[in-house]
Each structure stands twice: as C-alpha cells, then as structure tokens.
Amino acid sequence: MAEKKVSNAEIASILFEIADLLELKGVAFKPRAYHSAAQTIESLGEDITEIAGRGELEEISGVGESIAEKIRTVIEKGNLPYLDRLREDMPEGVRELMELEGIGPKKALFLHTKLGVSGIEDLEAAAKKEKVRELEGFGETSEQNIIDAIAVWRERHERFLLGYILHDAEEIERKLREHDAVKKVCLAGSIRRRRETVGDVDILVSTGDPEAVSKFFCSLPEARRVVMEGPKRSSIVVGENLHVDLRVIDGEQFGAALQYFTGSRAHNIKLRKIALDHDWKLSEYGLVAREGGDIVAREHEEEIYEALGLAFIPPELRENRGEIEAADEGTLPDLIGYGEMRGDLHAHTRWSDGSHTVKEMAEAARDRGWEYLIISDHSAGLAIAHGLSGDEIRKQANEIEKVNNKIEDITVLHGIEANIDKDGTIDVKKSVLRDLDFVVGSVHSAFKMTEKEMTERVVTAIHHEHLDMIGHPTGRLIQKREPHALDLDTVFEEAASAHVLLEINAFPTRFDLSDVNCRRARDAGVMLGISTDAHDTDHLRFLDLGVAVARRGWLEAGTVINTRSLEDLRAWLEK
Ligand SMILES: [Zn+2]
Ligand SMILES: [Zn+2]
Incomplete structure (x- = not known):
C-alpha cells in the first residue's frame, strides 16, 4: 500500500513520546535508548523511509532491533499500537501537563500526584493560588515559569475563530437545555462575550442530577474525546481539539458563577x-x-x-x-439586537466564486426572514475569483430580475464587489456601475503600500460617485494577515462626509471592521453596514456574527444601515 510518507520529525516525535511515557512508568534504561534514537533521527540528513526501504534502519546509531521494528510499523501502518497502549496506561491529565514547556514526565507526574491536578487548567488554578511554590523543589520562580508556559501553550494551541465554533457550542448548549435534568444552562467565557477568537468553551449548568448530566455531556456525539468526567466538572474535546468544559453550578449561585466565568478578567x-x-x-x-x-x-x-x-x-x-x-x-448604548437585521449587503454566487445560484441564495435569505439580499459578485479585475465583465454584469441583471419575478417575500438587489486599484480607481466602468443598486469597493491586491499611499487609495475610492460601501476596510485576516497600513481616522472622516458606508464583514476570518474600530467609526459619525460576504447559502448565518462585532463595538441599530427596511435603505442610498 502506498500511504503518505512519514517524515523523520514524525518518527522522532513518536520515539520521544515513548521515551517520556516509559520514564513516567518508571521503566529503567529504555527511555534513554528511545530518547537518543529520537535525537539521532531528528537530525538525520536522509529520509528515514529510504533507509528503511534499503533495510538499513539498524545501521542508524542507537537504533536496535526493537526500535527498528517499531519504526517499520509506523512507516507501513501509519500508527503504532505499542504507543497507543502506553498512552492508555497514563492518566490523561498527566499527558496534558507534559505539553507545557519545561514540564517533563517526572515533573508532570509529581504535580499530578502532589497537587491532584489533572490537566493544564487545574495546574494553572493551583499556580495562581500559589500552591506550586510550596512543593519541594519548586519556588516562586518555577511557579511563575509554569504560569508563563501555560500562557505560551494557550497562544500556540487554543485560539479558535468564533465563527467556526459558535454554532457547535450553541448546539451543545441546546442539547443540554433539552435534557430533563437540566434546570439552567448558559455558555460563559469569551464565547459568551463573542470575542473574535476563543480559547475553550465554558458551559455552566444547574441540575438536580449532576451524574446524569455529566454522563449525557460526555457521551454527546460531538465528543471526540473525554478529558474528564465528574459530578462537578467534565471536559470533552470536539472538532479540531476544541475543549468544551461543563461546570455544574448550584442553582442558587448560578448568576454569580455566570458573571464570574463570563469575565473578562x-x-x-x-x-x-x-x-x-x-x-x-x-x-x-x-x-x-x-x-x-x-x-x-x-x-x-x-x-x-x-x-x-x-x-x-x-x-x-x-x-x-x-x-x-x-x-x-446610565449611558450604556442601547445595543443593536440580534433579530434586527433586515437584509445582507454583500454575497457571492456562482457568477463569480460562490457555490450557489442567485435563486438559491435568495431563497436561503428569504428563509431567514430577510427583506432583501444584495448580490455583489467580484468584478473582472479579480481573475482568481472569476470576476465579471461588463457584459456578464448585464446578463446577471437579467437573471436577478427573473428571480425577483419568481420569488416572493424577498427582494434581490444587484450589486457588485469591485476592486479598488492601486491608484484608487474602481475597475468597473461608470456606465456599468450606474445601473447597479449597490457598489462595494474592496482592496484585493497590492496590500503592501505605505500608510499614506493606502489611505489615498481608499479615500479616492470613497469619493467615487457610484461607490456605496468600502468592503473589509483594513484587509486583515485573523491570525493570518495583519491589517494593511491605513490611517483609519482619515478614512472615517472621509466616509462620514462622503456618505459612504464602511463594512463590518462578518466572515469568520475577517471581522473587519473589528469591534474596536467599529466604535471609532461610530464616534466619527460613520454609517456602517453588516454583511456576510457569503460564498455559500450556509454562510448567510454569519450575519449574526457581524451583529456580535457591532455589539462589541457599542453600536446601536441606528448606525447600522441594514437594520432598516428596503425602502429606507434605498432612500439612504439615494441621498
Ligand atoms: Zn472581498
Ligand atoms: Zn466578497
């Protein structure tokens, strides 16, 4: 069988883990052997699969018969039952502790037994209560080192985009709510605050039957792995290593616990x-x-x-x-509500890089109870996204008209997401733009400009006579691309005076404008629009994420254009 080739690094990491696990079990000598074989393989100049192919594994220094056998198994089968058995012997919590920088198997086991901690979160709590420094061989410095290592571990492992996990978390919350023994249930932590990235998910419940609820929680089909199950706290792993923790709270203390666990700190x-x-x-x-x-x-x-x-x-x-x-x-804003959106301003179809037709998108939008949907496919400049030529834009207009004649209870508006070229011009002719209902201008190329150049580019676009909204104004992609250099104060000022909308792009990787920038825009008198940038009917649900960003940005319904009816939207656009 030809499988994917196993790398030297993968083999080394398996051998390192075996070494750690054997050491943890108190096995003599073997851990050293695995460790040194792992080190050698890690720095080999040649692909280990090639060496194995020649039958020369045992010529690698430190690799004896038994280790060679295991390497062959990994290469041939892609896994190693021996390692699986070793893992099963170890308490889960101990293994998690070993993921921390500076915590080897011995230290992990020591902390586990002395402090009763099983897992990184427990250890963090103990360290913050200054319990670690009291242990033999530890002190204030090593306690701080542990706290620092946990912070690093979090940064590295545990930030998920809100938009990709919220739905699953809410599903789990819903299932718990429907359980007979659950009295109250609520998401807490940063997911409840709708931060753009989330570490892990905290769910609080109150119940008369903690055992039953914990058991139910740990046997949810979403649970890929159970980290711990107990009457007070349970923890499961769902999806791509997202930890979901369930805490059982005394019903009388539920409000205090919810307040506390929601944060922020x-x-x-x-x-x-x-x-x-x-x-x-x-x-x-x-x-x-x-x-x-x-x-x-x-x-x-x-x-x-x-x-x-x-x-x-x-x-x-x-x-x-x-x-x-x-x-x-008494001056808190009257925040925009999740049910207040009347339509979406920016969505793609198969005409460019979307995966559904105009009709399918329109039906999906109608099913969400919206009054309007603006289809804004890419313009020709964006070849990679099959952007539309002037001719195609006119053909699309016909299709949209047909859909509007066929489907009731929703109006499809014809928009476009045109590119803002380097010099700030829009890459679609005015004679074409003139006939459209809505024009979004976005920067999709040449991101690396000075702040002055980029600001001029965007401001020039803002003053284009047909432009209605700047799409994803800063161009950032969360955890992937920094916002481009842009003088937002100037952009806000110009957008407000030119009567141009700035987008809150609700696509999970974008959230652009961000919460903080929404608030600045509002203070500058800018009108904002929330849009999904959907490329699929399923993406239309992102609109609520945009509302979450707006709420975090202190926005009221009045500063978000698509809380308005179609009639009022049109009136605003005509001004
Ligand atoms: Zn775009
Ligand atoms: Zn788009």
Missing part, C-alpha cells in the same frame, strides 16, 4: 473593587457581606449588577473599556 477585577467599596465580596459563589457573610445577590446575574448600582452590562461589552463607568452613569 479586567471587567471582573473592576467589579470586585466596587463590591469592596460596599464592604462586600464578589466571587463565583455570590456577592456577600465581608462581615457576617450575608448574601447580597447571587441567583441572577442582573441582581449582582443592580446591587452594585450598575445598569445590566451585556456580555459583549465586558472588556473594561468604559462599560462599567457607562453603566454607573
């Missing part, structure tokens, strides 16, 4: 200070009097904010960016 620190001013203590268990321990509030989150003299702060705002002061003064 900075927000909570500030709240705790306000609590202290009242001589109260705020924790995951409740808001209580420091003396006597009388309970002030704990069952509902709202009661906690109220007791602290604050208006209720929506989770999306809890970042300590002025929301606590605003809640105190």
